[in-house]
Amino acid sequence: MHSKHLIYFCLCALLFSACDNNDDSLPDPEGPVTFENGIFVLNEGNFQQGNSSVTYVDPAAGVVSHNIFEGVNKVPMGDTATDLAFFEDHGFIVLNVSNTIEIVDPVTFESIATIDSDLHNPRKIAFSERMLYVTNWGEGSDTTDDYVAVFDTQNFELLTKIPVAEGPEDILSFNGNIFVAHGGGWNFNNKISVITGTEVNKVIEVGEVPNGIAAADGSLWVSSAGLPDYAGETAGSISKIDLGSLTVEKTFSFPDAGQHPANMSHYNGDIYFTLRDEVFSFSTSASELPTISAFPIEEVAYLYGFNIHEGKAYAASASPDFTGNGKLFIYDLAGGNLVGQYDTGINPNGIFFND
């Protein structure tokens, strides 16, 4: 029996000595412990791998901090982050697969609360008068269980669930109304819901698969991708909706079925959108779509997030196979020059500012 023990011991010793456990899968944040005046990049991570993160970039201070939520709070942020927003004294992060909303102090990123009930496939978030609105797909395969959940922004308790059409995605708060773009989730849809208070006040039909909304000068602007080729490809379109009458005032249709616009934005009296790897802009009073792009964003491997802020365009690029770190590219809006680039976490899908 002695020989047996010796054998076990030797085998264990041999194999354990070959094994080292260094868990460096997520780096600690570097740089400041407060996050002000900078750029927040939301990284979706990978489905069911729990590696969503926020990267903080302060170009003026030359600071890049990765994974700030986990760094500050010592717990993973969650799975598949889809939106981040700042409202009053709080930061809100929507985690689609975790079915949670993390609420943090916007300056320190310390966790304040977590909403972990009444969410089902939550997507995007908006605020109006002490109320938090978040779009929910429900079951992806069920076309009738989609809703907008409304929570109190002070105590984070559910106020109501508003049933809406299939696939509510982008959401925008403007002048007391909440506008919801129904891209369709797992399916396709072509609607904008207008919510006033806790009621759907109107449903407006737009082009197939609305994927971006912006409000400017009395109008709501909606980019619709059009159908992808496997569903009988159709060209995208841009709808201009009159905010007074809540009717479509004009539809700008793209000429080629292969054209699928995205990332509708408004800045300084102009409308911006992206088409493949180019940024286009046109005036809110234009009668035609622009035919020439404002500038290309060729550095982007795969455009996954986009924003325009204070004279700059921010483009988030996922790594080519979506497994590794992405990049943030910053362009000067006037000339389209690349003025900065930074590493981000995995699959950056949004760029946000706390102002």
Place this chain on the structure above:
Amino acid sequence: MMKKNVYYLLVFVLLQAFPAHAQLESLQQLPEVILSDIHLHRSSSTNHVQVLKDSVLDQNQPALTSVLKFNSPLYFRENGPGMVASASFRGTTASQTAVIWNGININSQFNGQTDFNTVLTSGFDEVAIRSGGGSVLYGSGAIGGSIHLNNRFRFNRGLQNKIQLRYGSFDTRYGSLDSEYSNEDLSLQLAVARHQSDNDFPYPESDKINDNGDFSNDQLSLSIGYLIDQNNTLKFYTNYFDGDRGFSGTLTAGSKSKYEDRNSRNLVEWNSYFRNFKSNVRLAYLDEHYKYFENRERDNFSYGRAKTGIIKYDLRYNLSSKAGITGILEYQNSRGEGSNFSGINERNMGSAGLLFIHDLSPLKYEISARAEFSDKYNSPLLFSAGATYSFTDFYSVKLNVSRNYRIPTFNDLFWYSGGNLDLKPEKSLQAELGQNLHFSNLNFSLTGFIINTRDLLRWVPSSGGLWLPENTKKALNYGFESTADWQIKIQEHKISFSGTYAFTKAMDQSSDKTLIYVPMHKGTASAGYEIKNFSTYLQILYNGEVFTSSDNHYTLPGYTLSNLGFNYNFLKDRVQLGLVVQNIFDQEYQSMPSRPMPGRSIQSSLTFNF
């Protein structure tokens, strides 16, 4: 050496069980009588073949994943115990490991892989691991290597039964019945097994448990062998697997989904021998069917179902007692349908192959080639050439060069959003050089390999946001594998050791980065000790660190697992009591990110032989 052992074993079994036929037929015919996968032992002498013993199968958990990860160089990634598990062999992808059931390739038509947690080892007499290229003999996916699940017929043994019951942590239950009846010319085998678990183990260092990870698997196998006359044999095999499982949540997300597998495999085979010819006709019918429920409490599901018919004809002609030539013809038709496909999609494939084996002891060489025609893709000409040379009776060297492939799957070709009919098969050119030391109680092998793969199929995002399969990447894999085993008996004490080690480098040739989920080091070791009715064993597994992102920025750390088991036999070995402690050191580890695996757990077993 492994091949030789098996051959001796087969001959031994046959001589004991079946003296009449053994005398009538030449020894070369014997493997065909008892085993359907004739090429595994007869035409694979220039590849390394590792056969796992029954005792090894009994020591491990019922699913194929467990036995292979603790006893072979294969690396597994698992979404948790009982969840989806895929293998990587020599750093290749999950669909470049072929699973061969009684000589028939059973990888899924949908994703080209086998989920190793949907195969129970119960009912198989032999589990073998054939390293290296084997597409000429086994078709698509035999690039890294192939896993062989075989039934073997024995004759003149009467009725034998084995019942095994196991119970352990997380309400894990297992029960199996293996019955075998044989007379002079008929052999019947029946195996029924059920394996189920709540699988709700606590996540280490967390207040969470493994949520929604329950599973329940049933498997039924039946094999019938009938010796019609001295020159004709008829065989029938069937295997049915029925598995229901929740797909477990993760550290940061719960889950409500459920997955059902219903797979059946059927094979009829007729062997006949006349003059110097051996003829073998096989008809196989495979049916795979899955259902995925996003929410297990609701009736909505998506599904896929594929039915495959195979007809295969092998004709061997013995030029002399030392040389044989075999022609192989095969036709395969697959039809698949499902929620993610429009209508019924069909794929036809025909192939013709030629195999020449020449034994010039101490040199033996094998040359083979296969041409294939399909209505859905263009196949390369496949070949394999190898030689083995025995310098002494205990030392031999093997060399093999081959071209192999992996065909586009139904998902790659027909998926409603992105399916691409212009895909080419993945192609590999590979070589290996092995040496074997073989003594009466010590075996050792060391095999170096290199695999150059091009046209690797990947789903990549297009600019329109759609993921599309494309032939994109080139990979270069190289490394070596080693296996060793040693037994010694000192008076009443029996001591045994075995181990495997694989060193693997797998590089994306365009980025020079290491491919994800390929550990540089993987090792296994086991030790056994037996005295009278008592035996004990220790199993150790080491998986090295793996990259989880193609930029090689993110990793999962390596880990070492150890299991310790005890068995006690009584009533003249008719009853066996067993106890095994898994993960005795309570190692925290993850096989996939955000999915902690269980800490220490216990399982007991009771086995009756009658």
